[in-house]
Amino acid sequence: MPLYSEALYRSIVLVDVARFTDPRRSFQDQVAVHRSLAELLERAFDDAGVEWCSCYVEDRGDGKMILVPPEVPQSRLVDNLGSRLLAELRRHNAVHSDAAAMQLRVALHAGNVARSSNGTVSPAINFASRLLDAPDAKARLARTGSTLALIASEEFYRDVIKHDHAAEPDEFRQIPVEVKETSAVAWLRLFGATTAEAVPAPSREVLDLLPSGDLEELRDPLEHLHVPQLPTLVHRAAGPGVLPQPPDANPWQVLKYLADVNAGADGFPPALAFVELLARQVADSAVRTKLAEWSDRQARRLQLEARLEEFRATHARPVPADARLHLMIVIQHDGLDPELFTVSHWRQDDPAEWPPARGHDRSARIDEIERHVDELVVEAERAWCGHTGSVALEVVLPRALLNLPVHLWHKEHDTGMPRPLCLDYPITVRSLERMRSPHWHRMWNRRWRTLWEDPRSAVVHYARPARPDNPHALDAALERDQRCAAILLTAAPSREPRRGDQLISALRAGLPAVFWHRTDAEPERVREVVEWLAEEGGLTELPDRTHAVRRDAHLDAPTRFDSKVVQELVVLWDDPDRLVDPEELAG
Template structure:
């Protein structure tokens, strides 16, 4: 029997849609009160007159003692009248044109919600199917269906998750998040359940005119364990502004390899001597959360210039076992530039070079800096203005502070070079040899993975044809501009606005 033909026994009710409708009415009342209508009697009277004009007939309204009670009476009357909510929307737009409250009320009225669109019989079938069912990575599926940056409570099962998503507005593409969630769940299910959920979803998407987006979503789906997808743990370390021996550590953990950006996972102030152990705990916690995922994992450290020589590539995890395990055995490890992350004036050039690297990952596009590049002010800037250069190998490790007019790291970041490499003590000739091996054969895009392989080879004491031991301390600044990190509701902010951003981040 198809989803559109299902029948259900008599006497069964689903006490779920009406509760959400009440929540929508309450939200509308709050919007009107926020617009000042609870305290302004004359504006409320004008609002009612405008509603009547838009409807073409008078609503029956009772006298109420308080302004908020009057708003509740008006909203409830509009909800019960044919065209009443649209009349309310038009009235508020005339009364408060261009205001945030008018825009929010318009969305509440016009954007379809699942509880208003699905017949009760369909919801009964879905509840029976999803109750008690918990697909792998349930929370990640909810976040992906709603919004990667949207905080989501832990659902008990797939039905709880669906109920949660019915309270989300439908995006412009027309497929409600709740139906997107069902599609994601169906992709994780074996037959016949997966086929039944997809059939059910096809009917519902047709009902809400979301078929185009549903087809696109199905085309995007990849089988579980698809190659090329990685989970990322991004760890940002900053020097405390008051005590240089203390560091502020934040982290972002993907729960779905297709999801970006994940929400900030928290912030802690750690003494320098405890940094490695704190990162150890973050990694172990991430591995526990990823226990059911088949994807590979990558570690990224977002560092300010003062910390780019922090030896994160030599750190270990699982110290509590008494036998710490080097991170490079399990993960490719790269650093990223904190300064570039929150300098949007550099992002256009950055994105151009990154896209060029994806299209032409050739070893011929690596520039090896020379000491004489720093002899003349802005000489390196002129060299790197040539768009063929996508990777830069520094002649020496960057200093804690830039040298005006002649600094390799600062110049590389400003000109958009997405990949910068250096070594703490290797000679220029040895470094050139090892980098040439890493990027040989158009494998520039695999640089982090190739470096991990070389580090493993060095641990196995394989030293032919090049000395892989040099790769142990090779620093890779590998910066993907499509994966910016977020502290709150925007990109990472500069120090001038950090204090207020910190408070919002902690509150969230």
């Protein structure tokens, strides 16, 4: 069995030769490219101040993976590596035939990497591979005839490039990355373009599809129109790969942007889809009629009447102004390094869509997890800037981490004035073991349905310490009362299950809600809080009620409950309708 090194935070550089397998390349051409690639990379790295001999390099046939030592400043990868690569590529292309010429795509990212005799393991490397395959980067490299495409992750751009004037951050353009299960953004810079088109020009085909004169008809009704949930409408019209719009964008600006976005596989133009969605969302009946008539004319002209009717049937209802979005964060052990954890996330940008695409993973030690959650929350808020409804945070934890005080964590640490997450969001924890255990889901779904069909009949079971001679007494009691939707445990769950384990009994019985106190507070005071949270059918509103009581605990005034009791109360709230693929949970 191979031994894995301790995971180290490394700068990651992935290199790929564009169109290496192009039929115009002979075998001899491929050999020449392969040989020259290693030579020019070594020279370029050395010239940029990154000693090639100090890097870990894996050959990937038509590319390389380079892990830069942790002690090498990341700025050296951006201030002149691009120019050195461009110089070496130009030298190579000047003395080789067109079939042996090279264009490169280079991805820049950073993260924890573990190594063994069998190779490397790292979610960060997996994510960098997705950046390298970004369709926009490939298309722009080909369209502009550029020699080099430098693709930086959002984090690498934000933490390194943006603050280094020598890296010329203004030369980078944001692009979407929609590859396999990854949905993200990256930053692209092109070197050596042979045309003046450094960023994509509006597609002539799309402009012909929706002529500018027809678009101008909608300027007046849309330019000063305020529409709730505008980001959700854009997402539904163009899909998750579309770039987020500025916070102050109006519907007219969005329509002009979408007019330059090609139709997907269904052939339905995103701009036309956006107008249809707007027609459902606006309150002014005259504007609704104008938008619907405009859509009808465009559909007739494009012979898309049947497709338009299908779209109208599937999007008949407007997006509610108070719709809730969720950010689900999953924390689990790395599997290789016992001191590392993988932080994954699924950010919902459309209240009707679940599950959304998985974001890229992060690796962290236990004391770093809060800062990573902070970054994910701030990123989500940027994406949700036009959302007018509420949002909620769900943190999915393995049993050993269920007592992490996630509801006491903060955001915006970088400001020097961090703000408690519980002031802004309902925060609940969820069970990773239950989400991964489909043989528990039938009971879970049944209890959930019973709760929502008759919330006022739902009850909380107040557990008592188990008797050693009867470890299944709680199992029997929960099975006997099918109205039971929640349980207050007698103590915080241990890291490992024990005989007569109350948490295991609750999860197996399918209870959607589980309460416990992280410390040794007086049971009567804890019960008082739980009774208020559950009274009068309140279990269906549990995340919001919990948010209210946690928020009020921060008031500089007397409150209903002891603030210390409230702050240490853990609420596990598991919605069986909001799951992610177990294969993705397995990493």
